[in-house]
Amino acid sequence: MKARVTIMLKDGVLDPQGEAIRHAxxxxxxxxxxxxxxxxxxxxxxxxxxxxxAKAEVARMCEGLLANTVIEKYAVEIV
Structure with a gap:
């Protein structure tokens, strides 16, 4: 089974890489x-x-390691 995790900065958190991409x-x-x-x-x-x-296990992985939940949000998709 494959899982895909998408991690993004939370709304309101400054995204300097995103701003650099927009400028470019x-x-x-x-x-x-x-x-x-x-x-x-x-x-x-x-x-x-x-x-x-599997989705619950991946969510625990995100909470423990994959995402910095203070400034990032994540979505888990089983594919």
Whole structure:
């Protein structure tokens, strides 16, 4: 079973990488971009066979290691 975790900065947290991307896009002629939030995606291959149990396990991984829950939010998808 495979899980995909998407981690993004919480709303209201300054995103300097996203701002740098937005600025660079403007320099390349993409003037219609008014905001960019940059994040990360982590894919995990799991031995679990139960989707609900796997999702709960990955959520514990996020809380313990994968995401800084003070400034980041995460979403877990079983694929």
């Amino acid at each position: 896009l403007g320099g390349l002629g993409f003037a219609g971009v008014s905001g960019v939030r940059q994040g990360k995606v982590i894919e995990l291959d799991l031995a679990a066979t139960d989707a609900d149990a």
